[in-house]
Amino acid sequence: MDYLKISQASDLLDKNDKILYRLLEILPGFLSWATLIILLFLAWLKPIWVAYFIIAFDVYWLLLVIYLGINLYAAYASLEKNLSIDWKKKCGDLAKDYSKIIQLIVFPTYNESLEVIRPSLEALVNDGYPAESMIVILAIEERAGPLAKAKAKIIEKEFGPKFKHFLITVHPDNIIGELKGKGANQAWAARQAKQDIIDKLNYDYKDILVSVFDMDTVVTKGYFYCLTHKFLTVSSPYRASYQPIPVYHNNIWQAPFFSRVAASSNTFWQMMQQIRQEKLATYSSHSMTWQALIDIDFWSTNMVSEDSRVFWHCFCFYRGDYRVEPLYFPVSMDVVMGLTVWQTMKNLYKQQRRWGWGVENLPYIIFNVIKGRKILPIGKMINKILFQLYGFHSWATNALIIGLIGWMPIILGGDSFKTTVLSSNLPVVSRTLMIVAMVGMIFSAIISTILLPKRPPKYGLIKSLAMILQWLILPVSIIIFGAIPGLEAQTRMMLGKYMGFWVTPKSR
DSSP, X not given: OOGGGOOSGGGOOSHHHXXXXXXXXXXXHHHHHHHHHHHHHHHXXXXXXXXXXXXXXXXXXXXXXXXXXXXXXXXXXXXXXXXXXXXXXXXXXSSSOGGGOEEEEEEEOSSOOHHHHHHHHXXXXXXXXXXXXXXXXXXXXXXXXXXXXXXHHHHHHHHGGGSSEEEEEEEOSOOTTOOSSHHHHXXXXXXXXXXXXXXXTTOOGGGEEEEEOOTTOEEOTTXXXXXXXXXXXXXXXXXXXXXXXXXXXXXXXTSOHHHHHHHXXXXXXXXXXXXXXXXXXXXXXXXXXXXXXXXXXXXXXXXXXXXXXXXXXXXXXXXXXXXXXXXXXXXXXXXXXXXSHHHHXXXXXXXXXXXXXXXXXXXXXXXXXXXXXXXSOHHHHHHXXXXXXXXXXXXXXXXXXXXXXXXXXXXXXXXXXXXXXXXXXXXXXXXXXXXXXXXXXXXXXXXXXXXXXXXXXXXXXXHHXXXXXXXXXXXXXXXXXXIHHHHHHHXXXXXXXXXXXXXXXXXX
């Protein structure tokens, strides 16, 4: 059986394999809940132990904030540097001929409006890269009905003649074994392009770069020159995916403050990850080689987190000889928005929970390491596993430990603890350390403000001030729109309540 294509325990035929995979699915949620429950229990039974642990954890958090802040600044400096470079000239200065590189861009879409679709296509035209070297696929869903086809025809009429090829694909509904989601749609689209364009016209696989973009992705001018230059200059370019930095600027001035904070926090995390390349995996909109995509038989069709799974699939397929190259170059996307504030909150929570469902990759990696231990680089694989396990565990627990568990020794410790000096000093020490750590929040506010697009004329200075003050809600935001949805995703997987793909509504 091809273990590289499994998505959950039920995909396996062997009983022992199924049990093993199911245990691995339970592992992340079990560890997160065990951490929180044990700390709660000890806060009642051994409050002094937990008090010392909380102080040590606060110190760790402070050091982590400093470390991540340094990474954020380094990533910001690299981003600003890359935005100032004339990538077209740099490509022209290469000994290799960049003009033969074909950009294949896939836009999976479900029910997005023309107001969302048009800017993404306009950005391709305005990017500067020769449009005659671009193949654009608008991948629509059959279940979206006649309206989706009508919108696709409008877009084809407006933009089709501007590109080398413009292809509309219609992904059939209810294909057995597929999950209704982005991965199945884009895989169908890529196979259609292979059949109808690439193989039919005998294009060289090695000259094609594939960018799969969410429908709201607006590339920053110069993106494809930057991508092409990176591809033509790095070592082993066919063993790499290429990751831009997602910034959520399309509707940043219109979105509610809590939604902006969550989006900017994600941008900063992705920026910091680019500095730590060995820990980087593909996320959302990214690029890769057509050859790698052919080698693994396209994206998974039964996954929610297909954007990161494609990296792990390649990583295991190439036996650890695969990586993500950071581009330090932005692409703009939408901040979550609904028609009302309450709807925006619900949409944001669901989006964060879907991102948290990326934990489904953890059992996949561990299982394939166990099955492929004789051919995979075990040391490298274990390092990847530990980082992923640490990342998802931290996502679900850190904010809760600081914001809630830290008060439990005082609440549950009883009179014997309340009479100790440690009891009176615990809030003071924790508060002091957290105030110092707030420097990281201030730094984030500054970077976020610098990155903002120009303020629309209809907004005044008060709106700009709100863009800075919004960061005061960060401690609450990382619990409500971070830890809780992350913990729910792990809990669902632990209980076998698998998630489907939830399409984030786009509203501007």
